[in-house]
Amino acid sequence: MGRKSIADIRRVEFATAAFEVLSIHGMKGTTLQRVADHTGASKASVLHYFSNKQILIETALRQANATLRKEAVALMNLASTPWEKFYGILEANFSPTTFRPEVAHGWISMCAEVPHNPQFQRLQTVIYRRLHSNLVTALKETGMTPAEAERGANVVSLLIDGIWMRCGLQIGGLNREDAFAHIEGVLNNLFGDLTERHSAKTKMSALANALTLNAAKP
Amino acid sequence: MGRKSIADIRRVEFATAAFEVLSIHGMKGTTLQRVADHTGASKASVLHYFSNKQILIETALRQANATLRKEAVALMNLASTPWEKFYGILEANFSPTTFRPEVAHGWISMCAEVPHNPQFQRLQTVIYRRLHSNLVTALKETGMTPAEAERGANVVSLLIDGIWMRCGLQIGGLNREDAFAHIEGVLNNLFGDLTERHSAKTKMSALANALTLNAAKP
DNA sequence: GAATTTATTGACTCGTGGGTCAATGTATTC
DNA sequence: GAATACATTGACCCACGAGTCAATAAATTC
Numbered sequence: 001m002g003r004k005s006i007a008d009i010r011r012v013e014f015a016t017a018a019f020e021v022l023s024i025h026g027m028k029g030t031t032l033q034r035v036a037d038h039t040g041a042s043k044a045s046v047l048h049y050f051s052n053k054q055i056l057i058e059t060a061l062r063q064a065n066a067t068l069r070k071e072a073v074a075l076m077n078l079a080s081t082p083w084e085k086f087y088g089i090l091e092a093n094f095s096p097t098t099f100r101p102e103v104a105h106g107w108i109s110m111c112a113e114v115p116h117n118p119q120f121q122r123l124q125t126v127i128y129r130r131l132h133s134n135l136v137t138a139l140k141e142t143g144m145t146p147a148e149a150e151r152g153a154n155v156v157s158l159l160i161d162g163i164w165m166r167c168g169l170q171i172g173g174l175n176r177e178d179a180f181a182h183i184e185g186v187l188n189n190l191f192g193d194l195t196e197r198h199s200a201k202t203k204m205s206a207l208a209n210a211l212t213l214n215a216a217k218p
Numbered sequence: 219m220g221r222k223s224i225a226d227i228r229r230v231e232f233a234t235a236a237f238e239v240l241s242i243h244g245m246k247g248t249t250l251q252r253v254a255d256h257t258g259a260s261k262a263s264v265l266h267y268f269s270n271k272q273i274l275i276e277t278a279l280r281q282a283n284a285t286l287r288k289e290a291v292a293l294m295n296l297a298s299t300p301w302e303k304f305y306g307i308l309e310a311n312f313s314p315t316t317f318r319p320e321v322a323h324g325w326i327s328m329c330a331e332v333p334h335n336p337q338f339q340r341l342q343t344v345i346y347r348r349l350h351s352n353l354v355t356a357l358k359e360t361g362m363t364p365a366e367a368e369r370g371a372n373v374v375s376l377l378i379d380g381i382w383m384r385c386g387l388q389i390g391g392l393n394r395e396d397a398f399a400h401i402e403g404v405l406n407n408l409f410g411d412l413t414e415r416h417s418a419k420t421k422m423s424a425l426a427n428a429l430t431l432n433a434a435k436p
Numbered sequence: 437g438a439a440t441t442t443a444t445t446g447a448c449t450c451g452t453g454g455g456t457c458a459a460t461g462t463a464t465t466c
Numbered sequence: 467g468a469a470t471a472c473a474t475t476g477a478c479c480c481a482c483g484a485g486t487c488a489a490t491a492a493a494t495t496c
Contacts, residue, residue: 042445112330161383162376189407260475
């Protein structure tokens with residue numbers, strides 16, 4: 001990785017801070033001043049790198065999403081069977097680093113603004129489509145008919161949305177394990193109690209764990 | 219219905235307007251001026267009846283929720299079997315009058331504020347608990363074990379959340395029928411393909427339809 | 437090391453929105 | 467019909483946050 005210009009470093013720094021502030025304080029509470037304070041810089045400095053608040057937040061969300069996507073890709077690359085791919089997707093969606101109430105709150109804040117900001121709308125669509133198509137692809141490869149795969153993907157993505165919502169609202173203080181348990185229960189009914197699926201699950205779970213532990217150390 | 223004081227009328231009027239403005243313009247876009255305009259009154263008049271904006275919006279949300287609850291109760295009173303109760307809950311949650319993108323957007327706006335407003339938090343908890351306990355009660359009465367009922371209720375409520383989310387974000391332009399189809403698919407897998415359940419569904423669907431048609435005329 | 441570009445910031449402007457207040461209009465009471 | 471309570475509003479104030487700008491500090495180029 002080569003040297004980065006100060007401008008690039010700052011942009012990433014401010015965008016990261018913006019997402020953290022957004023997660024904690026919500027859209028209304030995310031002021032330029034707070035983002036600046038959060039990095040130790042001045043408000044004017046933030047505006048030096050982002051022409052306005054709107055663009056700062058859009059960049060912040062895109063960056064946060066890119067981080068998620070990278071985690072997901074890393075996991076997918078380690079999957080060798082369709083079911084492993086499938087659980088790779090799930091693990092990525094409930095990674096301990098991102099599946100936290102504050103982060104969920106950040107995304108819910110975005111969702112609340114989707115109808116008023118075409119860029120958020122766009123980002124939201126991209127995120128949804130990626131999840132959906134990943135799920136459908138993986139499920140089709142397990143030998144399901146396209147219709148079955150479509151139906152399965154719909155149910156799973158609805159559950160994921162519901163779980164993230166509940167995480168953001170801190171209902172029942174649910175954690176990763178609870179989330180998985182809920183989904184797993186449905187999957188058993190939906191797809192049958194295959195041992196192949198279960199072993200895929202344990203494998204991907206272990207891999208995801210290893211990855212996050214790895215990410216912790218430099 | 220006896221005469222109502224002007225104060226009561228105005229309060230309801232402004233609260234209703236506030237929820238509509240919230241649904242359309244989101245939390246940020248819901249200004250006292252806009253709520254006032256929406257009713258033809260002045261901003262000062264709104265503040266005459268609500269000491270501040272916060273209380274106005276809280277009242278608006280509580281009132282909107284009360285409307286939903288009344289619809290639900292009316293439907294539940296017409297149910298005579300457990301499965302009919304169950305579908306009464308579902309029908310109430312997807313009533314054509316309330317299951318609309320704008321309304322969903324209004325609720326998502328509230329959810330985004332939950333971490334910053336204890337009153338919203340409270341309301342959200344109440345709503346969730348009511349849904350959950352209604353579902354559990356109905357399912358237990360069908361003869362399930364408490365654990366099964368609990369699990370079923372969890373899955374159904376997660377799906378409902380996910381569907382409302384998607385409705386608010388206008389993903390796939392889903393309508394009542396799609397929403398029901400998604401849930402129904404899962405129910406068939408979860409609870410088996412009972413004819414008893416299906417007839418309960420058609421009955422409650424018809425009743426819900428009749429109720430909403432009835433509500434349309436004075 | 438002078439010149440020029442780039443980074444950083446404090447001080448400022450400006451618009452907006454929440455909330456107050458006193459004035460005026462309109463019922464209601466006796 | 468005077469007095470009293472209530473409804474309604476325009477005008478005003480204030481806080482706050484986005485965005486500008488010019489001045490200064492630091493780094494890069496030649």
